Amino acid sequence: MGAKFFVSRYNSEVDAKAHLQEFTVVVPKGATLLDCLNIIKWEQDGTFSFRMSCRSAICGSCAVRVNGHARLACKTQAADVIVDGEVTIEPLGNLPVIRDLIVDLEPFWESLERVKPWLVPDETKKFDRERLQSHHDQLKIDAASTCIMCGSCYSDCNVLNVDKMFLGPASLAKAQRFVFDTRDSEKEARLDFLSQVNGMWDCTHCAECSTRCPTEAKPLERIIELRQEAVNSGFTNNNGARHVLGFRESIGGFKGKGGGGMLNENYLPLRSVGLSLGGMLSLLPVGIRMIMRGKNPPMIPHIIDKIGEVRKMFRRFDEYRKEGEK
Ligand code: SF4
Ligand code: SF4
Ligand code: FES
Structure with missing residues (x-):
């Protein structure tokens, strides 16, 4: 041919x-x-x-x-x-x-270095021979460990296309590999760093990285695991985590707050920026533009007819997740 x-x-x-x-x-x-x-x-x-x-x-x-x-x-x-x-x-x-x-792969390696892609063991613990890991624990880092550093995900990441400071999919997948490694002693510090601007919450879920990845590393899946771990570990004082929690509260309710089954577009931006004057002021220009063009959402949030079904769905999801964590 x-x-x-x-x-x-x-x-x-x-x-x-x-x-x-x-x-x-x-x-x-x-x-x-x-x-x-x-x-x-x-x-x-x-x-x-x-x-x-x-x-x-x-x-x-x-x-x-x-x-x-x-x-x-x-x-x-x-x-x-x-x-x-x-x-x-x-x-x-x-x-x-x-x-x-x-x-020139230098920007790729630089972004990788920012997540400290090496194991930091707790040196105060003494072991007779080596630090063993259970099969179950190894499985949590198995997928990320298959990364061959080809840069395909970095190449096609839409966020990197507009923001070169974003950590990028390969680095985040590598970070997952150490956050979930039971032999590492810096999980909290790593999650704190990854929760900051340019970290895991800047990903827009386009899934291009996982589609292009030639191995099982599949960065988007690793980013989702990192986000879940960050929220479960209490790293919620940032726009990304607040946005996710606010989304959930708005739709289905969370911790006693009742959602309306629809996205409340007045609540979500305020919830995302948190109780900061600077954050709220940053919303003003877009808010004013929306009002001027008649695009502002209604002040009284809408509650869908079958809201009971939605809340039931969320409750069942929570039960299912707790089962999975046991
Ligand atoms: S899913 Fe996130 S990290 Fe992956 S390519 Fe899209 S924006 Fe980049
Ligand atoms: S595409 Fe997959 S294998 Fe290649 S660098 Fe990204 S995560 Fe690693
Ligand atoms: S030549 Fe080594 S991955 Fe293709």
Whole structure:
């Protein structure tokens, strides 16, 4: 099968911006995308540059954007991504490009370092040999431990696209791995740090990271686990946690407060910013704009007809969750 490969070419020393170059490749049966990149490099243009090492989806170095989405080139069958005889291959997003498909991973490593991706054991505890972990406890960190640091999630994260200070999906998945590690002594400090601005609550749940992740690390799922752990551990004095709790109170009630079965859009913003003058003042401009355009929600919150059913659902969910925690 012959296919047109449009690959990104860029040399930071001479080019003002990247451009796509077309190569025609006769794709061998069963070839991976990485095989095809090698055909281009070895048979057509030796200056074409990209990273690879293991060719077995282990080292994480061959991640590139294929038709606009991050993938491991060595784990992708070329036939699966060639559409109408064409495929476009570009470097990972959210990272500066050095040359062709090679990106500068420094921002990725820097964000990782911020979550202290190493075990901090309690040195006051003495062990005869090693710090053992039960199978049950190991399972809590199993998924995050499969991350191969490929950067695919970082590349396609929508929040990082607009805010480079966001910790990002891979770092948050790595943080989950240490927060849930029973041998680590810094769980509280970690949750405190992750609850701050640019941390776990800045994720918008777009799920792009989990969709692109080639392993079981699935960052969004790890972020959800971190958030649950933070709320259960009392780290609720921040906009993100207050927003989630306020959402729940508004819909179904919480700790004796009765929700109305619908989102109360007057309550939620105030609940999210908490009892701070600065926070409330920050809501004023948008509030005024809404009133001027007649978009402000009704002052008396609406209660849906079958509110009893909704509250019952929430009660049953709480019982179910408590069962799961036993
Ligand atoms: S789910 Fe969150 S962390 Fe993952 S890509 Fe979307 S915004 Fe980024
Ligand atoms: S979480 Fe998944 S996509 Fe992100 S770096 Fe790790 S393996 Fe790659
Ligand atoms: S070459 Fe190692 S993951 Fe693809």
